[in-house]
Amino acid sequence: MTARLLVIGLALVFAASYAAAQVGADKRRSGYQDMGEALQKMQDDDTANPGMLFVQLGGQLWNRAVGAADKSCADCHGDAAVSMKGVAARYPAIPQGSDRPVDLEGRINLCRTEHQKAEPLPPENRDLLALAVYVAHQSRDLQIAPPYDPRLDAFRREGAEIYRLRQGQLNLSCAICHDDNAGKKLAGIVIPEAHPTGYPIYRLEWQALGSLKRRLRNCLVGIRAEAWPLDAPEYVALELYLMQRARGLKLETPAVRP
Amino acid sequence: MRVLVLLALAFVAGPAVAQQPAPPVVPQIVDDSIPRSLTGRPGDAARGRAIVASRSVGLCLLCHSGPITEERFQGDLAPSLAGAGSRWSEGQLRLRIVDGSRLNADTIMPAYYRIEGLHRVARNFEGRTILTAAQVEDVVAYLVTLRD
Structure with missing residues (x-):
């Protein structure tokens, strides 16, 4: 009896705090909300969103057998709409048997080398981006939900430190602008809040689809800081921190940005 | 003989100009200002205006707005430059450009004439100040003309 009352009491407390959290409305904004109406429409309309061409290409690549193993992604993972749903919302993650996190592109390359016995695709390669955008698209409209994994904490902390480090000739940090x-x-x-809600994105300035790494490098170049090489772990650490910071926001992949 | 001397001078000056190592001038700070020109000469206000307006040289309008109407895209992270010449003396303006962190350690404004205390500077900017001493003087000369 007491136990039951305790459970009911606890449930009430949780409900109340949840309601309070809802009242203290989430003020975080996706870059989408700061774009002009024309760009928002372009992103929303799958026939106008240039990123959707790469999603289509990714769908074809998903089913294409490659490598010495002559296997396609679908041979192991089946229907991506089922198997890949929610995956991008919880990346980066630590692969089985490893102790370092990888981003989605890194995971795709691991599948290539380990399971397909194929060469890894180079950073920003069209097919790699197409596969990543195809996989991430399966999580469109899902909330960003980084997993609980204490092994990731140290990497997230590193990402947070990089985020707050004043660097480059202009001596700026990510936080100075984006926080x-x-x-x-x-x-x-308008300076966006830097939530990685739609990667890979189609950026009009690039006239191309590109990764979060490419976007981060744009900022590093802007503050005249030395950009890390494209395969550097610093980008994964930053992404881990940014995804934690964006927890609960909805994925939009493929996002369109100016 | 004269040619030889000139050649020798060119060798001495050559690498220094190309690499632009440590700032050749150590600015003398007095209270909240640098009273004396970094070059010993006054700057040129017209050149200073062009530097302020340039998105790749002065970068000023990325964060500040200012009375430069042909540049439509201006920032609002920092106070308007309009009236800067009324608010600050020439020496105060010079210190704010050279190294504003001397006045406010947390300022987000980059130090335009300082190379120490920076992290992970891109190789092509390593050891270089954002503006040269002469450019700082040009910008100062322009800003003092901005009176309310």
């Missing part, structure tokens, strides 16, 4: 001054205008453009 302290988000919503203000840099050269007339």
